[in-house]
């Protein structure tokens with residue numbers, strides 16, 4: 001199946017930012033969506049907005065660090081729509097801080113969300129994709145995996161892991177599956193600076209407001225990867241603001 005219309009797409013981290021913008025982009029083009037995140041109210045607002053505009057979407061409260069939650073996400077796709085064509089692993093946290101602040105809970109959260117969360121998605125979707133003989137993993141990394149900037153060491157390391165896992169998965173995926181890494185640069189979302197140490201957060205928000213691109217730019221890159229014909233696998237798209245160094 002080429003294009004976007006009719007595809008069943010599950011998105012993690014769909015309650016705001018890049019995930020919500022991607023849901024909107026895909027719904028407008030006829031995808032059927034299963035949207036996951038932890039904040040039920042925000043998720044419901046996204047689902048209600050899309051359905052009010054004629055889109056097809058259902059929300060599932062999901063914490064990607066929990067294996068069973070990802071299974072519920074993919075099960076919902078199969079039960080409701082009969083299949084799953086794309087899993088977009090986008091959930092993330094940018095709670096960055098200097099190492100000296102020893103914010104070890106934040107380090108753990110980044111590891112759990114970006115690495116364990118991605119693996120939980122692979123664990124849930126891969127059997128479905130193998131059974132169907134088709135499927136597409138779209139993993140959201142970051143330009144932080146390409147250029148490490150202080151104080152983003154832990155964040156960058158987890159996003160480097162996303163990059164490496166995506167390539168490893170691609171090599172094992174065989175001729176029927178597709179595996180794409182989307183590496184955004186500075187994007188104007190509420191997640192920038194959220195949970196970061198105060199000084200860092202203020203600097204990030206200031207920079208975001210000066211140079212960030214809209215999340216719709218990332219959504220369009222994801223849409224481009226999805227709409228390719230079945231035999232065409234877009235390996236990686238790096239999309240960043242022109243002003244980003």
Ligand SMILES: NC(=O)c1ccc[n+]([C@@H]2O[C@H](COP(=O)([O-])OP(=O)(O)OC[C@H]3O[C@@H](n4cnc5c(N)ncnc54)[C@H](OP(=O)(O)O)[C@@H]3O)[C@@H](O)[C@H]2O)c1
Nearest residue numbers: 013015016017018037038039063064091092186187189191
């Ligand atoms: N904004 C940027 O400049 C930028 C640049 C490069 C890459 N990225 C990446 O893009 C992705 C989306 O970030 P964003 O910028 O759109 O920020 P955002 O608006 O804060 O979105 C993050 C999303 O992830 C969800 N989430 C976080 N932890 C989760 C968990 N344990 N389980 C399920 N959902 C979880 C959040 O929802 P709940 O809180 O409701 O769970 C939210 O929907 C992240 O992976 C981020 O690292 C962002």
